């Protein structure tokens with residue numbers, strides 16, 4: 001497997017060796033049981049898979065190379081390179097400027113850029129329109145292109161579906177950078193519409209059956225369909241792709257539902273289904289699948305609480321939080337300093353989209369069992385910081401070196 005040059009400060013003397021130890025013992029990734037770290041008064045159950053994925057390591061490698069190779073030049077990122085505040089802050093501290101925010105709002109006008117500038121394309125990829133804009137400005141968008149190959153794979157899948165005259169339905173968050181990029185690439189080859197969840201899939205079904213009018217479609221799916229989209233014609237043959245970081249079960253549910261809608265509406269017998277519905281598998285990446293499967297396995301064990309670490313705008317991390325919230329008290333935190341003390345935690349509420357403070361998040365009895373996991377863009381160093389912060393709340397914990405002995 002390709003290895004990347006990642007700055008040491010993103011690694012951890014605890015988490016990184018554990019991952020390597022587990023990887024060596026289970027190269028085929030068949031064992032999803034969590035790693036247990038027993039410090040006495042506090043125990044940690046650490047998910048089998050979490051943290052930096054191929055695409056994130058690739059992006060970090062390229063971005064730091066761009067900085068090293070272009071001293072004295074102005075270096076820009078189209079927007080956050082990945083959804084992690086530590087990584088983005090470090091790049092900004094090294095002089096990298098963001099041209100847009102994560103929603104696509106312009107922070108630096110295009111007119112300020114010159115052909116001498118370096119522009120890094122983030123791991124989510126970018127739109128055809130922005131690629132063209134950079135070409136017009138004389139900037140090579142491919143010199144430091146960190147687009148994840150697994151995102152490009154979705155674009156290819158959309159193109160294949162389009163070549164067979166299906167309309168592409170993208171299951172994704174409409175304003176997320178990756179979905180905007182996928183939408184842009186997909187619409188080059190096929191009518192394309194984005195659905196964000198099952199509720200929108202239900203609404204889309206009413207346009208497939210003709211129950212709702214095209215006028216309603218244009219209002220309801222505003223900003224989510226390609227130019228010239230005709231719901232009466234373009235929803236007769238569809239195929240589903242998805243943002244690489246959605247919940248596997250959600251995409252499966254949406255694809256199964258839309259397939260059933262097609263079968264009923266067009267009165268299809270089994271060997272006619274392909275005429276109206278492209279039977280494709282989801283386009284989740286390996287990291288999303290591994291992290292979600294490892295989270296399901298983690299949650300089969302008893303524990304007092306779960307800590308999920310990551311950027312609050314990280315799609316894959318928020319889905320791990322949703323899975324954990326179904327089973328246990330779950331706290332979504334960006335860094336160790338959100339553990340204010342033994343009694344107070346500042347954490348992100350996914351529903352209200354704001355940080356809140358919760359009291360008495362740790363039980364009084366000992367030992368306390370804490371589950372730990374994080375998203376694909378969260379450095380091991382952040383997870384280590386959280387673990388050490390918990391240890392600082394307890395007297396008489398076993399030394400880290402002693403607990404780590406079994407991983408040497």
Ligand code: SF4
Nearest residue numbers: 053055148150244285
């Ligand atoms: S989460 Fe998946 S698609 Fe996103 S950067 Fe990582 S490997 Fe690529």
